[in-house]
Amino acid sequence: MKHLWAPWRIDYILGPKPDECVFCLPGDTDEDEARLVLHRAKHCFVIMNKFPYNNGHIMVCPYDHVMQLTALPPETAHEIMDYLQFCSSVLKQHFHCEGINIGLNLGQAAGAGIREHLHFHLVPRWNGDSSFMAVMDEVRTMPESLASTYAALKPFFASAPTHC
Secondary structure (H helix, E strand, O other), X not given: OOOOOOOOHHHHHXXXXXXXXXXXXXXXXXXXXXXXXXXXXXXXXXXXXXXXXXXXXXXXXXXXXXXXXXXXOHHHHHHHHHHHHHHHXXXXXXXXXXXXXXXXXXOHHHOOOOOOOOOEEEEEEOXXXXXXXXXXXXXXXXXXXXXXXXXXXXXXXHOOOOOO
């Protein structure tokens, strides 16, 4: 029998599931570090994924609690694209990644874990980043903790404009 040590998952498995949407942020910023919010813009925000596919996995989310792209006001859709570009630059600068997967899963059938609130994923990638692990055991390796990644990425957003 093989074992994979993933201690960050136990909080999700055993912890209480929130009744409210995890992407609907309170108006104040008191919980931003605990929620891993890196930046708040006018129409959207940047947040780290608490259960990442790879180190540096971040998301850009609208404040609007909507399920469909067509429900986003044009100014929100434009700002999201601006932040996808900005975040791509940040990930390249900090992680020196060789590629970035950017995606949106619309609906549960498309793989959306939280289908009620749109969120765009940015996942840094490196050639051979999963090495043999993903091929042999369908396992991913995470070489850095969430807290370390948050601390490293946060300064990039400290001087980011309210709107890119």
